[in-house]
C-alpha cells in the first residue's frame with residue numbers, strides 16, 4: 001500500500017504523518033491489517049529492536065475518588081466492585097514493587113486515586129520511593145497521583161521520581177463528555193508542570209469510550225504537541241457500576257489499528273499497551289508487541305491482567321526479549337527529557353549505552 005510505504009518512510013525520518021494519513025490508518029480494512037502491523041513493526045524494530053519494556057503498577061491508594069471520570073471504576077459514586085483502601089505503607093509498597101522488579105519490570109508506577117496529592121501525600125510517596133530504592137536502586141519510578149499543584153513536581157523529582165504519568169485520555173472537544181470535575185486544560189497543565197520540573201512526561205489515551213476517529217487523532221496529535229515521552233494506550237474496560245459500562249466498542253483489529261496509528265505518530269517514543277489489553281486484544285496480543293515496545297506486567301490497577309508469568313511467556317513465544325535495566329529505552333540519539341532527568345540525583349545514573 002502506498003499509504004503504508006509513505007508512513008514507514010516518514011517514521012524512519014522521524015517525520016509525522018498528516019492528519020489524513022493518521023485517519024487513513026484507522027480506516028484500513030481487516031484484509032489490510034497484517035500489512036498495517038508489518039509496517040508499524042518495521043518502525044518499531046528500527047528504533048527499539050525486539051525489546052519489550054516491562055512496567056509494574058503499585059496501587060498506593062484505591063477507590064474513593066471525589067472526581068467523576070466516567071471511565072474510571074474509582075470515580076465518585078462508582079458501584080464497581082473494586083478494592084478500596086487508603087495509602088499503602090512504604091514497606092508494603094516496596095514489597096509489591098520488589099515482586100514486579102523480580103518479574104523483570106524496569107519501571108515501577110506508583111498510582112494513587114484522587115484529584116491530586118496533598119503535600120502530606122507527597123511526603124508519603126517520598127518515603128515510599130526511599131523504601132523501594134533501598135532494595136532496587138536502579139528501578140525507574142513513575143508517579144501517577146493526579147493533578148499537581150505548584151512545587152509538587154519538583155519535590156517528586158527530588159525524591160527520585162523519574163517520570164510523571166497523567167493521561168490526556170481523549171480529545172479536548174469530547175473531554176467534557178467524560179468528566180465534569182476537571183477539564184482538558186487541567187490535564188495539560190499537570191503534564192507541563194511535570195515537564196517543567198524535568199520529569200519525563202508519560203501521557204496517553206483511552207480508546208473505546210465512544211469517540212470518533214477524529215477524536216483519536218486529535219488526542220494523539222495533542223500528545224505529540226505536548227511532548228509525551230511515553231504513551232500508554234488504554235482500551236476501555238467498561239466496568240459495571242460506571243457510566244461507560246455498556247461501551248463495548250472495540251475489536252482486536254481496531255485496537256491494532258489504533259496502536260499502529262500511535263506508533264506512526266510516535267515512531268521513536270515509548271508506546272505502551274496499557275489497560276484492557278487482555279479484554280480487547282485477546283489472542284492478538286502477540287501481534288500488538290510488533291507495534292508497541294512496552295507493556296504493564298501482570299495485574300494492573302483495579303482489574304486483573306494476565307499473570308506476570310504468562311506475559312513473559314507470551315513475549316518469549318513471540319520472539320521478543322525483555323529490556324534490561326542497563327539498556328536505554330529510547331534511541332541513543334533521541335534528545336529528550338528522559339536523558340536530562342537521569343543525569344540528576346542518586347540512583348539515576350545514565351545507563352552505559354545512553
Ligand code: SF4
Pocket residue numbers: 065066067068069072073074075076112113114115146
Ligand atoms: S481522578 Fe483518577 S482515580 Fe479519580 S475518577 Fe478520575 S481517573 Fe479515577
